Amino acid sequence: MDVLIFLIPIAIGLGLLGLFAFMWTLKSGQYDDLEGAKWRILEDDDLPSGKAPCEPPGGSQK
Amino acid sequence: MTTADVSPSAPLSGDRDWSAFATPGDEGRLHMDLAVEGITCAACMSTIERGLKGLDGVAHARVNLTTRRLAVDWEPQAVDAGAIVRRLERLGYRAHPFDPGRLTAEEDAESKELLRCMGAAGFGAMNIMLLSVSVWAGNVTDIDAPTRDLFHWVSALIAIPIVAYSGRPFFRSAIRALAAFRTNMDVPITIGVVLTLGLSIFETMRSAEHAFFDSVVMLLFFLLVGRFLDQNMRRRTRSVAENIAALRVESAALIGPDGTVRDVPLSKVEPGALVLVRPGERVSVDGVVEEGASDIDQSLITGETDLVAVGPGDRVYAGTLDVGGVLKVRVTAATAGTLLDEVNRLLEAAAQAKSKYMRLADRAASAYAPIVHSAAALTFLGWWLFGGLDVAPAGIIAVSVLIITCPCALALAIPAVQVVTSGILFRAGVLIHSGDAIERLASVDTIVFDKTGTLTLPEARLLNMSDFTVERLLAAGRLARASRHPLGVALAEATRAVAPPAEVREVPGRGIETAGEGAVERLGAPDFCGADEATVAALHERFPDASLVAHRDASGGVIVCALRQGVREDAAAVIAALKATGYAVEILSGDREAAVAAIAGDLGVDRWTSGVKPADKIARIEALKAEGRKVLMVGDGLNDAPALAAATVSLSPVTAVHLSQAAADAVFLGDRLTPVAVALRVARRAKTAMVQNLGLSVVYNAVAVPIAVAGLVTPLIAALAMSGSSILVTLNALRLRLGGDH
Numbered sequence: 001m002d003v004l005i006f007l008i009p010i011a012i013g014l015g016l017l018g019l020f021a022f023m024w025t026l027k028s029g030q031y032d033d034l035e036g037a038k039w040r041i042l043e044d045d046d047l048p049s050g051k052a053p054c055e056p057p058g059g060s061q062k
Numbered sequence: 063m064t065t066a067d068v069s070p071s072a073p074l075s076g077d078r079d080w081s082a083f084a085t086p087g088d089e090g091r092l093h094m095d096l097a098v099e100g101i102t103c104a105a106c107m108s109t110i111e112r113g114l115k116g117l118d119g120v121a122h123a124r125v126n127l128t129t130r131r132l133a134v135d136w137e138p139q140a141v142d143a144g145a146i147v148r149r150l151e152r153l154g155y156r157a158h159p160f161d162p163g164r165l166t167a168e169e170d171a172e173s174k175e176l177l178r179c180m181g182a183a184g185f186g187a188m189n190i191m192l193l194s195v196s197v198w199a200g201n202v203t204d205i206d207a208p209t210r211d212l213f214h215w216v217s218a219l220i221a222i223p224i225v226a227y228s229g230r231p232f233f234r235s236a237i238r239a240l241a242a243f244r245t246n247m248d249v250p251i252t253i254g255v256v257l258t259l260g261l262s263i264f265e266t267m268r269s270a271e272h273a274f275f276d277s278v279v280m281l282l283f284f285l286l287v288g289r290f291l292d293q294n295m296r297r298r299t300r301s302v303a304e305n306i307a308a309l310r311v312e313s314a315a316l317i318g319p320d321g322t323v324r325d326v327p328l329s330k331v332e333p334g335a336l337v338l339v340r341p342g343e344r345v346s347v348d349g350v351v352e353e354g355a356s357d358i359d360q361s362l363i364t365g366e367t368d369l370v371a372v373g374p375g376d377r378v379y380a381g382t383l384d385v386g387g388v389l390k391v392r393v394t395a396a397t398a399g400t401l402l403d404e405v406n407r408l409l410e411a412a413a414q415a416k417s418k419y420m421r422l423a424d425r426a427a428s429a430y431a432p433i434v435h436s437a438a439a440l441t442f443l444g445w446w447l448f449g450g451l452d453v454a455p456a457g458i459i460a461v462s463v464l465i466i467t468c469p470c471a472l473a474l475a476i477p478a479v480q481v482v483t484s485g486i487l488f489r490a491g492v493l494i495h496s497g498d499a500i501e502r503l504a505s506v507d508t509i510v511f512d513k514t515g516t517l518t519l520p521e522a523r524l525l526n527m528s529d530f531t532v533e534r535l536l537a538a539g540r541l542a543r544a545s546r547h548p549l550g551v552a553l554a555e556a557t558r559a560v561a562p563p564a565e566v567r568e569v570p571g572r573g574i575e576t577a578g579e580g581a582v583e584r585l586g587a588p589d590f591c592g593a594d595e596a597t598v599a600a601l602h603e604r605f606p607d608a609s610l611v612a613h614r615d616a617s618g619g620v621i622v623c624a625l626r627q628g629v630r631e632d633a634a635a636v637i638a639a640l641k642a643t644g645y646a647v648e649i650l651s652g653d654r655e656a657a658v659a660a661i662a663g664d665l666g667v668d669r670w671t672s673g674v675k676p677a678d679k680i681a682r683i684e685a686l687k688a689e690g691r692k693v694l695m696v697g698d699g700l701n702d703a704p705a706l707a708a709a710t711v712s713l714s715p716v717t718a719v720h721l722s723q724a725a726a727d728a729v730f731l732g733d734r735l736t737p738v739a740v741a742l743r744v745a746r747r748a749k750t751a752m753v754q755n756l757g758l759s760v761v762y763n764a765v766a767v768p769i770a771v772a773g774l775v776t777p778l779i780a781a782l783a784m785s786g787s788s789i790l791v792t793l794n795a796l797r798l799r800l801g802g803d804h
Contacts (some may be wrong), residue, residue: 036127039104
């Protein structure tokens with residue numbers, strides 16, 4: 001049972017890590033626009049080459 | 063991709079001073095929030111962002127697709143706000159900046175706090191459950207006491223800070239309620255949480271077999287989820303309402319000391335300033351006319367559809383429509399004796415009366431708390447005096463009664479239904495301001511409608527269209543296109559005419575005429591166009607409440623058109639349906655008797671009153687309430703605002719004045735009256751679901767309490783019972799979505 005001395009802190013540490021990650025996402029405003037976020041994934045603006053398409057992605061949407 | 067319709071005739075960015083809408087941001091930049099018309103999809107989002115970032119000096123542009131808003135930051139040296147708005151316009155989007163004085167960040171902060179508490183409680187619940195499951199498994203196998211104690215101590219170490227942090231929303235609300243000698247649902251929650259935590263620590267210290275750290279943190283987590291959903295629903299409604307307010311451009315044309323005119327947000331207009339009001343515009347402030355003469359449409363204020371002539375020295379009110387000439391208005395503060403002040407005073411009194419309404423949840427809480435707390439006390443006394451137990455074990459059993467009855471299901475029973483219902487209503491075009499409006503809507507048995515702007519549409523309709531040939535009407539409509547008078551605009555809309563004549567001259571107070579070569583065409587008052595009196599008299603006979611507009615074409619032929627504010631398309635059907643359902647329907651209007659009688663006759667409403675003042679409206683509603691009736695008031699004008707606040711529950715169309723929208727419990731969108739009927743129907747079903755949920759909670763408690771009183775509660779049973787009952791009431795609320803009402 002001595003192994004618990006390591007395992008419990010590790011488990012709680014991992015949980016805390018998740019909690020801090022959540023607090024950080026909240027603070028940086030990542031839940032402010034859930035509707036827009038799913039479309040931003042598809043954008044190529046962040047590519048280094050200037051080859052971003054002229055037509056906006058998702059142009060077939062209504 | 064859409065190209066929003068930008069009217070070429072009215073460039074929005076013209077002489078507008080957009081910089082007044084900007085607020086200072088980071089690093090010397092300026093920041094502006096805009097509501098953008100025409101954003102429909104992700105493509106619009108990237109078009110706007112890319113288009114704006116292409117401008118020099120724009121540091122940051124981000125569209126929020128959920129709220130349909132745009133946030134821009136820019137360097138004031140490199141570019142100005144006007145250039146940003148013009149670029150947006152070229153991209154095909156009309157932008158309307160928010161008045162920085164009217165945006166509040168309060169609820170956003172509250173919602174983020176709830177999310178943080180929820181995150182912390184979620185972390186705690188998961189980690190403690192990990193330890194608890196080990197203890198439960200160990201208890202039936204071979205766990206030794208020191209290991210179990212270690213697990214309990216670690217749980218305590220997590221639970222104490224988590225409860226202190228995540229419980230704050232409940233503790234605060236409970237303390238506020240107790241300080242005011244009231245009780246709400248947060249009082250039993252707080253007592254339950256604190257006692258459970260205390261008992262668990264006590265049990266851990268004497269190395270007992272059971273501790274309830276898992277239950278207490280899980281309870282907080284479930285309750286916070288409910289709170290957050292509730293908060294989120296109100297935030298969504300509010301953001302839509304704010305967008306609508308911004309789209310209606312609440313700004314004023316301020317005349318500077320040097321005579322320049324700038325459009326500025328209303329919050330920047332001080333009493334004593336001079337404001338320009340142009341024909342066809344809404345007056346945006348209360349004030350006294352300094353210069354100019356005009357006719358004012360006060361229907362939004364008094365319900366009266368007749369125009370009122372104003373000149374220097376006359377008062378004008380915010381929300382009225384200038385249909386005549388240019389006015390210079392000196393802004394006054396809302397001092398004693400004005401119409402607005404009177405309305406405000408009535409409004410306050412009415413709102414106070416309304417706050418006495420006791421919500422279903424609070425009523426349940428006030429019945430629940432004494433029963434549960436005395437049950438726990440009796441359990442303690444019973445075990446201690448007659449069961450032969452010591453004080454400590456008897457106390458533990460008594461606290462376990464509190465734990466198992468901790469009002470998880472009860473606290474979720476009503477918010478869960480409110481969240482689902484407001485979502486359904488949101489999709490039906492009804493925006494609810496407060497969750498308890500749903501309960502009040504369900505109790506309604508009498509509906510009082512205002513006429514102008516509520517049963518009728520704000521725009522006028524052509525009544526005698528069938529009298530004329532299409533070509534003749536088109537000729538009139540083309541000239542009407544050049545008019546800014548609301549009746550001219552309405553005539554142009556009715557005929558669907560385009561291409562107004564190139565040169566048009568305005569004859570103040572009379573109408574307009576063509577100024578080009580050839581014979582003169584005229585549009586305006588019947589005598590201005592030379593209409594014969596017999597025709598005019600006959601039309602007055604046929605449409606007693608209509609306004610008349612005449613047109614003389616190039617050949618000298620005169621037609622007279624009768625226009626009246628049209629009844630909402632589906633008003634008759636909706637009122638018939640409401641009456642068939644058993645509601646008593648009434649009309650209370652500030653307009654003339656003839657106009658009200660005609661509408662009431664068309665819609666089949668027997669009880670109507672005309673020419674009523676705001677105080678009379680309240681008196682009528684109070685009289686109805688004194689008869690024991692529950693009144694729904696539907697109205698839009700400033701004169702309706704006090705009545706809206708006095709009624710049991712109230713609805714307001716989205717075209718209503720600001721004050722009325724704030725006084726109403728809900729706002730409905732669109733040109734139809736159907737949302738009123740839908741709201742009533744949905745609310746009745748929601749009320750049923752609420753009562754069912756309360757019933758489920760009672761049944762749950764009826765089963766759980768005897769187990770607890772008998773001293774048989776283990777942490778496992780408490781955890782199962784708590785989550786089971788919460789899930790049950792949530793599912794029952796979700797069942798509402800399955801109905802076909804949306």
